[in-house]
Amino acid sequence: MLKGRHLIDPEDFSLEELDSLFALADSIIKDEDSFRNLCNGKILATLFYEPSTRTRFSFEAAMLRLGGQVVGFSEPGSSSVMKGESIPDTIRTVGSYVDIIAMRHPKEGAPKYASYYSPVPIINAGDGGHQHPTQTLTDLLTIKEVKGNFSNLTIGLCGDLKFGRTVHSLIKAMSRYENIKFVLISPNELRIPKYIKTEILDGKAIDYAEVERLEEVIDSLDILYMTRVQKERFFNEADYIRLKDSYILDREKLKLAKKDLSILHPLPRVNEISYEVDEDPRACYFDQLKYGMYIRMALISKLLGVM
Amino acid sequence: MLYIDSISKGIVIDHIKVGYGFSIFKHLELDKADFTVALIMNAPSRKFGRKDLIKIENNIDIDLAMLGFIDPNITVNIIENEKIVEKINLSLPERVEDIIQCKNPRCVTSMERNIAHKFVLIDKKNGTYKCEYCDQIYSWED
Numbered sequence: 001m002l003k004g005r006h007l008i009d010p011e012d013f014s015l016e017e018l019d020s021l022f023a024l025a026d027s028i029i030k031d032e033d034s035f036r037n038l039c040n041g042k043i044l045a046t047l048f049y050e051p052s053t054r055t056r057f058s059f060e061a062a063m064l065r066l067g068g069q070v071v072g073f074s075e076p077g078s079s080s081v082m083k084g085e086s087i088p089d090t091i092r093t094v095g096s097y098v099d100i101i102a103m104r105h106p107k108e109g110a111p112k113y114a115s116y117y118s119p120v121p122i123i124n125a126g127d128g129g130h131q132h133p134t135q136t137l138t139d140l141l142t143i144k145e146v147k148g149n150f151s152n153l154t155i156g157l158c159g160d161l162k163f164g165r166t167v168h169s170l171i172k173a174m175s176r177y178e179n180i181k182f183v184l185i186s187p188n189e190l191r192i193p194k195y196i197k198t199e200i201l202d203g204k205a206i207d208y209a210e211v212e213r214l215e216e217v218i219d220s221l222d223i224l225y226m227t228r229v230q231k232e233r234f235f236n237e238a239d240y241i242r243l244k245d246s247y248i249l250d251r252e253k254l255k256l257a258k259k260d261l262s263i264l265h266p267l268p269r270v271n272e273i274s275y276e277v278d279e280d281p282r283a284c285y286f287d288q289l290k291y292g293m294y295i296r297m298a299l300i301s302k303l304l305g306v307m
Numbered sequence: 308m309l310y311i312d313s314i315s316k317g318i319v320i321d322h323i324k325v326g327y328g329f330s331i332f333k334h335l336e337l338d339k340a341d342f343t344v345a346l347i348m349n350a351p352s353r354k355f356g357r358k359d360l361i362k363i364e365n366n367i368d369i370d371l372a373m374l375g376f377i378d379p380n381i382t383v384n385i386i387e388n389e390k391i392v393e394k395i396n397l398s399l400p401e402r403v404e405d406i407i408q409c410k411n412p413r414c415v416t417s418m419e420r421n422i423a424h425k426f427v428l429i430d431k432k433n434g435t436y437k438c439e440y441c442d443q444i445y446s447w448e449d
Contacts, residue, residue, distance in 0.1 A: 086419060086421070087419055106413075107413060107414065108411065108413045108414050108442075109439070109441045110440075112415075112439070112440055113415050113440060127415075128413045129413060130413075130441055130442065195442045198429075198430070198444060199429060199437070199444075
């Protein structure tokens with residue numbers, strides 16, 4: 001039962017609860033018209049303390065497509081936050097007016113802190129470099145749609161694995177399924193954080209490898225999850241120059257990959273996936289956008305208890 | 308050899324890992340005490356070779372979770388009429404609050420006022436905790 005619950009961490013829901021979400025998302029994809037009035041009279045607040053295009057739009061579009069209404073702010077300058085209002089006070093206030101809240105915040109753990117004071121469900125829409133569970137739901141739904149199941153997969157995660165919250169959330173989520181292997185592809189400075197290694201990978205005795213170059217491992221992957229590597233994250237220029245091209249996926253590198261590889265990306269992309277790859281049938285990142293909206297429709301419906 | 312009188316009624320915090328006695332003394336705010344207290348550092352110990360200990364000539368509320376977090380090998384002896392009437396062996400607490408601060412500058416605790424710094428035990432063997440908000444890993448040495 002997901003009614004009234006918060007979604008802060010990708011592991012907040014059991015595998016059965018996730019299955020029920022994916023099943024509902026599937027039904028919505030197949031017959032969206034039947035769900036048009038599901039959230040009539042309900043209000044979603046989108047509290048975005050830092051900018052976002054995809055996540056905020058997909059939450060708002062999801063609620064509007066369910067027949068609900070949306071209020072909120074897209075940067076804290078237009079709210080009482082600028083006057084120094086604390087998170088508990090903002091949440092108690094907004095929670096008095098709306099039925100559900102999606103919150104993005106630059107500080108890690110802010111949505112969890114908010115959930116302690118909220119009278120309505122809080123959805124973590126991304127907290128700093130920490131977690132982004134609705135992107136994970138999006139990624140999971142995409143994997144389910146393209147691979148059919150979540151087991152026996154070798155998943156390559158490429159780019160900035162240190163600050164990439166979508167990567168942390170996806171590892172947490174996929175580590176719960178059987179026979180998953182992770183290949184972590186990043187420069188030394190941007191390796192996966194210690195807590196993910198200690199708690200998830202070593203803690204659950206999951207098979208994983210850390211490498212510096214995508215070319216060396218791309219042939220072994222079933223899924224390639226690309227993220228952007230920002231130049232300013234490197235400690236020295238020489239390493240940046242030596243490695244930067246390794247994190248750009250192009251047609252040449254794809255020649256080495258499996259025929260049924262699925263390429264995912266949380267977007268926005270800058271230059272880490274060449275535009276020529278967009279035409280490749282293995283590119284799934286634009287489908288991911290739609291799945292993101294459908295899974296949020298399913299999530300909102302379940303947390304509000306209307307489904 | 309230094310001799311400190313035994314106490315007639317109060318608490319002896321024994322078997323403190325060398326070097327940790329002063330931190331505990333400060334945490335318990337014994338520097339502000341208006342009763343007799345003694346902090347003994349580097350005392351000989353049959354069990355550990357050397358140890359710190361604190362004698363408190365008063366019955367005060369001791370935060371056992373805090374002591375257990377700092378050093379789970381500590382023994383707390385309750386003294387009455389110069390005799391030990393209760394011996395409390397500590398262990399690592401499952402949760403600690405406001406004993407250490409999260410040092411992650413991106414953590415919500417670095418921004419919000421009046422927020423408690425909460426940590427959850429994740430590895431008993433190595434005494435490691437994680438911040439309840441941002442998941443950063445810590446131990447007392449941090």
